[in-house]
Amino acid sequence: MERTAIIGIGMTKQERRKESETFSDMVFEAVTKALNDAEMTIKDIDNIVTGCNDFWDGRTISSMAVGDASGAWDKNISCVEGDGTFVALYGLTRILSGSYRATLITAHSKGSESISSLITNAMFDPIYTRPLGLDAITSSALQAKCYMDKYGITEEQCAMVSVKNHRNAKNNPYSQLPMDLSVKDVLNSRRLADPIKLLDASPITDGACAIILADEGMAKRFSKHPVWIRGVGFCADAYHLGDRDLAECKSLEKAAKTAYRMAGIENPFKEIDVAEIYDAFSYQELMWSEGLGFCEKGEGGKLVESGKTEMGGSMPINPSGGCLSAHAVIAAGLIRIAEAVLQVRGGAGKRQIPDVKTGLAHGINGPCGQSHCVWILGE
Amino acid sequence: MSEKEMELLTKGSGEAEQPFRYSVGRWGSKFLIELRDHKKLLGIRCPKCQKVYVPPRQVCSPCFQRMEELVELSDKGTLMAFTIIRFSFIDPETGITRPVPYGYGFIKLDGCDNSFQHFINIEDESKVKIGARVQAVFSEERKGNLMDIKYFEMIDD
Amino acid sequence: MAKRVAIVGTGQTYHKSKRLDVNGVELIHEAVARALEDTELTRDDIDLVIIGNMDHFEGINYVDMWSIDGSGGFMKPTIKLTTGGTTGSTLAIAGYHMVASGLFNKALVIGWEKNSESDTTAAINTAFDPIWDRLTFAGAIGALAVEASAYMDDYGITERDAARVVVRDRKNACNNPYAHLRKEVTIEEVLSSPMLCDPVKLLDMCPRSDGACAVIFASEDVAEKITDTPVWIWGTANRHLYSYINDVNFHGLQSLKNASMELYQKCGIKEPLKEIDVIELYQPYSFGGLLWLESMGLCKEGEAPKLVWDGVTDMDGELPVNPSGGVIATNPIGATGLIRCAEVARQMMGKAGEHQVPNVKIAISTGFGGCMWSDILLYGKDKPY
Secondary structure, eight states: OOOEEEEEEEEOOOBSOOTTOOHHHHHHHHHHHHHHHHTOOGGGOOEEEEEOOHHHHTSSSGGGGGTTTTTOTTSEEEEEOSOHHHHHHHHHHHHHTTSOSEEEEEEEEEGGGSOHHHHHHTTSOTTTTGGGTOOHHHHHHHHHHHHHHHHTOOHHHHHHHHHHHHHHHTTOTTOSOOOOOOHHHHHHSOEEETTEEGGGBOOOOEEEEEEEEEEHHHHHHHOSSOEEEEEEEEEEOOSSGGGSOTTOOHHHHHHHHHHHHHHTOSOHHHHOOEEEOOOSBHHHHHHHHHHTTSSOTTOHHHHHHTTTTSTTSSSOBOTTOHHHHOOOTTHHHHHHHHHHHHHHHTOOGGGOOTTOOEEEEEEEETTTTOEEEEEEEEO | OOTTTOOOOOOOOOSOOOOOOOOOOHHHHHHHHHHHHHOOEEEEEOTTTOOEESSOOSEETTTTEEOOEEEEEOSEEEEEEEEEEOSOOBOTTTSSBOOSOEEEEEEEETTOSSOEEEEEOOSSGGGOOTTOEEEEEEOSSOOSSGGGEEEEEEOOO | OOOOEEEEEEEEOOOBSOOTTSOHHHHHHHHHHHHHHHHTOOGGGOOEEEEEOOHHHHTOSSHHHHTHHHHTOTTBOEEEBOBTBTHHHHHHHHHHHHHHTTSOSEEEEEEEEEGGGSOHHHHHHTTSOTTTTTTTOOHHHHHHHHHHHHHHHHHOOOHHHHHHHHHHHHHHHTTOTTOSOOOOOOHHHHHTSOEEETTEEGGGBOOOOEEEEEEEEEETTTHHHHOSSOEEEEEEEEEOOOSSGGGOOTTTTHHHHHHHHHHHHHHTOSOHHHHOOEEEOOOSBTTHHHHHHHHTTSSOTTOHHHHHHTTTTSTTSSSOBOTTOHHHHOOOHHHHHHHHHHHHHHHHHTOOGGGOOSSOOEEEEEEEETTTEEEEEEEESSOOO
16 A cells, blocks of 8 residues: 555534534634645645535435535535445545545544434334334344353443543543443433443444545645554345344454554554444444453453453553543544544643554444544554 | 224424524524614625625635625626425424415526526516516515515516 | 545536435445446456435435445445536546555545435535525525526526537436436527526526446556546545535635636647547536536637537537536436536547447546536546656
8 A cells, every 4th residue: 555644633512412513614723724734725626525425414405504614615525425434445445546635534523413213214224224213222232142241241341431430531632431430320321222321322423534645745744743544344134133143243353354454563452552443232342342452352341341442451441531532423533533632642642651562443334333543553 | 803803092392392592693694683773785705706796695605705795786686597396394494384386487587697586476477487587675664584575476577 | 755646537427306216325226237248347346436426315324334335345445525517527526536546546536316215405405504694595496596587697698508508418418328318408498487586497507317327446556457547636636615605605606617727738738629529527507517618718708608509518629528418417416517427538538328428538538516516526537757
């Protein structure tokens, strides 16, 4: 792969409801910050890929709402409908194709404007599954049950993820739910769908993020701290939940393998210094850790118990507080990338992990992590 | 049973609506409140290219510039382009079929550089022409949305 | 290293107003199976699936995930793009870039729509700004009618001029077995068809169809092994200029002007009318078949009617436009822009059958949608430099 880098990032604060801001307003803030970060103007950007979802945004052709704020005037532009990690991946290929030199990626969502369960219900089959009322929470509860049952993962272990990530969020000024929690607090929180409780679940969030990808020449010209893209991979599993072994994340394993091979990583636990992974629910951080090869299958619970994924551990996961602390769907994966960029640069402030050389960012699409996207970033 | 005789089913999407609560934004709110309370139309000027846009929004797209300066616009303007809609379709606002025919036009308000789109009164079709002068007719009861203007009517100006 | 990219095969469904015999996933699979058959590849050979449609026509969220069984994306990288009417062309452009990146060798690109499953205009209306545009907007037809009224006023274009475009496309469609509307119409029939939005009448407008299209893009490392007649992508360009319908300049399709200009420059096209052998134009209504040719620089402003009346764009003319019958005959929206791409490929591969234009060396397909947005791709029989 040709050398490409992330040379600018910008994000809004993630909040429960941004009452006064439109999609365009949020994206403009993130884009302005990303351009400032890269010390660029919009003139230096030669193409744009936005991340928009017609359901979350409540409009067909949702990309129309953010074209102006993404600086799309008279430029080549496209739109990926899916998590921000996938949006950025398409943006990356537009540079690797030799067509463009600097791609601006934006992603946004306002969970506050709609009824989330109806939106996520709409990802299920309209004839067979949707009438049963399945949504993101109930389907994930099914997956959590399967995973915990197969590997003996406990609700306490899941709760530990929530405690850790909400505590980490206290160091992140952009996060929504910084909290001091105990495992007991999580276990005693309101039951949503067994085994998922309120504090095992990510919140509803408004927010936007923008990043700038550049080829080697542009990166060197503009950036003192380019963060190089060392590997990417993505992969999708079967759609019908009944067709999958919900206790496994085979598509993540494959996506990770692709990204690791590209980056020359043989032992991810040793070679990766920090990971920002898509923890829409607490059990997911454990399950995805296994899929990413940070531990053996079924050992995700022990991994969190060991403290290795804490801020001071050997494999810190989600120093930003993760999705559990702020979950602007669609933007969330792009925020994972932006956070990993900050870590590699050494610019993550109070949430900085010392001496990060290699960071990982991860995003998901579809019910129960049907599809995964993995990014390896390095100095 | 042959393929042709076979009964083929469809399934409706259910009765649940998927409601949204869109933020109008700061500038848009000012526009709609001014319209509701004072029957006035506001535009916003780009500090760079000096273009005035309606409705007001944050970014001038070609300049990629943040805009701040609200300007009062006339309720009169020129009809730039129009059509008369004669086919009916489900109006997402009401959920019922929109009554036809009705006029729909792009109006360049005096003092503004882009066009404002709204209904136009087509009672006297002979007067409905590109370049015709038009004026906003406001609703008696105004609620802070686009329908606070009933339509634009042709005037002799 | 960036790779050159070619189309190596295509597949499409027989497009109809209603396909009750299949669900969406099955419809998608029909096109995919035909594309694989066309290339003699199997699902195992594909290393990337790119799919798109417009969500609210069918009401399915995360279509790339939902369609896995039909698309063949199981345990493969799968991604969804959507940009409204331009979705199909957006997909083709993505197919190009993602394969050119060198990360993927063979991409299966799929556009589809089952328009029969919802009220098309109501769904298009929700594309527009909920606060500023939606309350008064009348879907694509309303916006296009506004463009037509401005065009007529600017250059004295007549409804009869536009009807001539319809007559051409509907005639061409009769030679395309996949086309939805395969019946010739006369100018008088077009002029006397019911008025939808002045001056646009029923027969000036495209239909809405159920259909899917699949196109396989391959990198230069494998393209010539798959087919003797790869269709090389020389370049792509697009412009999605506007966010608000209020801002649109309705005098000429600005987005197509800017995108064409960029593409011609990139590909070294100096005299488009002479150099291009065939165009598949995303032309959802008749007046676009005039005005947009001007926007593409094929003739001077106001002169497109002469071009069309003189037969230049007919099957046996200097530059045939829409040999497939175009969008006026077939319109499964999310597939429509990709069908343009597939039809160009069929022309260059010599696989267009009854609607084959002889000796096509350079061709163009376009996409239209959103807020008067345009996409454009240029293809060559020869490998680009």
